[in-house]
Amino acid sequence: MFQIKNEAQRATVYLYGTIGSDFWDMDSSNTAKNFAATLDELSPKPLDIRIDSCGGDVYEGFGIASAIQRYEGETTAYVDGIAASAASYIAVMADKVIMSDFAQLMIHDAWTYTSGNAAELLVAAERLEAVDATIAGIIAARSGMDVEDVRSAMDAETWYDAQAAVDAGLADEIIQTEQRVAACIDPAMLARYKHAPKAAIEALSTPKPAEPEDEPGKSHAANTMQQNEGSRLLVLGNRVYQTKE
DSSP states (O other): EEEEOOSSEEEEEEEEEEEOOSSSSSGGEHHHHHHHHHHHHHSOOOOEEEEEEEEEEEHHHHHHHHHHOSSSSSSSEEEEEETHHHHHHHTTTTEEEEEEEEOOEEOOOOOOOOOOHHHHHHHHHHHHHHHHHHHHHHHHHHHOOOHHHHHHHHHTTTTEEEEHHHHTTSSEEEEOOOOOOOSSSHHHHTSTTTTHHHHHHHHHSOOOOOSSOTTTOOEEEEOOOOTTTTHHHHHTEEEEEEEOO
16 A cells, blocks of 8 residues: 655655555555545645556556546656556656656556457457557657557567656656665566566665674674674664674
8 A cells, every 4th residue: 555645735655566456465555546535635735656666457557547647736756666567657647757867667568367268368469459559658648759669669678767768758857866776676576577677686686785894783784694703693673783602
């Protein structure tokens, strides 16, 4: 479920996690129903939509995009980590799109799981073609790209870093900041895509190196500890300490 910060002059919605319902982690679910109801309550304050999502249900994405489109106040989408798949056309629906310099935006063809006879599979394929045409229309309207060029980029599963997104008309501004990747993204989910940037996967999968010298009694994040000979690790609350034997 997305988080909300409702201040006197401006509101912020954090669209982190799955677009639609997440069967495995309901806290990561972001449904169109809840999102639209929240925006109705916040309107017409200027609204910041902070996005970090690998995508999800295409129709839930359409519903969220529609809620942003009809919002009465000014909307700014911030791509904090990633806006992939369904999250991509949600982001570009805002009046302004701002990306962190390490962020990624990805567009691709819709896909689904289905079963049935030949006629039923052909119907599913036709529906996917229609969905792709709708997504391409949204991307083209925002970016100024030709629909045919958008379709080609979707077919290729195209990943845009911040500068490439600005060059393509998908983003308006880049925030220069120290590189980091939001921790809510599962590396396995990112890796399922065909052309996910290797650097992004490695950044999510590789623990931060430990400091050169660990001082006894100094606390550390658990995934950065390297136990030295003659020492032991002590866990107190949510901190890990390295102490001498």
